[in-house]
């Protein structure tokens with residue numbers, strides 16, 4: 001992680017009334033990183049993103065996004081940031097191309113080198129054949145793709161995506177993932193996304209953050225987190241009536257030695273630890289640690 005710091009929070013807290021949602025978040029995200037923010041419903045993901053976007057004022061702590069406090073950012077500064085929020089915008093009678101063109105014009109004064117053309121972007125999000133359709137005639141997934149296009153039109157340096165692929169069919173999801181990889185790898189766009197789809201997080205993100213009980217319960221690549229919990233791979237086998245399971249980082253060597261040692265092995269299964277396994281284990285560990293701390 002050598003790039004510039006694009007997002008920095010120090011001791012960030014957020015309460016709604018007397019309900020503490022974020023409880024001292026310290027975070028640095030670097031240029032070109034793709035970071036997935038995970039957590040249960042109500043964990044504070046949207047709240048965090050809204051604070052980083054400058055839509056919400058935190059209770060305490062400091063926030064810097066592209067070097068400035070997002071609450072006091074200029075229009076020029078905001079133009080460097082693309083946003084795909086959870087909520088739908090209500091522009092039912094607009095036509096798809098007209099709608100995207102509207103945002104293109106808004107961004108025009110700040111247009112960076114190599115920005116998207118409207119038709120090029122419609123093509124990339126798979127809406128070229130819907131360019132003249134009214135927004136009200138789009139399916140949920142198509143509407144979501146248009147939201148993504150609106151977030152991208154200014155060629156942002158930083159992209160916030162709140163559950164971007166809800167309603168996407170598998171094909172659209174695959175194309176979206178390819179586009180995100182291209183943005184991060186070729187254009188060095190920094191991406192912070194929330195998702196409940198852990199397979200998507202694993203596929204897309206260099207780095208996973210798990211938000212739990214107002215704190216960052218885990219921070220690392222999917223592989224590194226899996227290693228923290230146990231091994232990255234689970235090996236299962238049976239000898240006679242007895243069943244065995246072993247977590248390891250070196251599955252091939254382990255299996256080779258096992259078969260040499262135990263010629264009667266049957267039902268051998270090798271299963272990579274998924275992010276879902278890691279997530280559930282880490283949240284459980286964090287809950288137990290928090291309960292222990294509260295009891296002290």
Ligand SMILES: Nc1ncnc2c1ncn2[C@@H]1O[C@H](COP(=O)(O)OP(=O)(O)OP(=O)(O)O)[C@@H](O)[C@H]1O
Pocket residue numbers: 016021039040041042043044045046047048
């Ligand atoms: N404007 C608000 N006023 C009061 N409480 C709020 C407000 N917005 C969010 N909350 C509460 O803050 C907590 C965090 O909400 P937030 O929407 O940030 O969670 P989330 O992690 O994005 O959840 P989800 O996965 O369901 O989208 C929840 O308990 C929610 O009820």
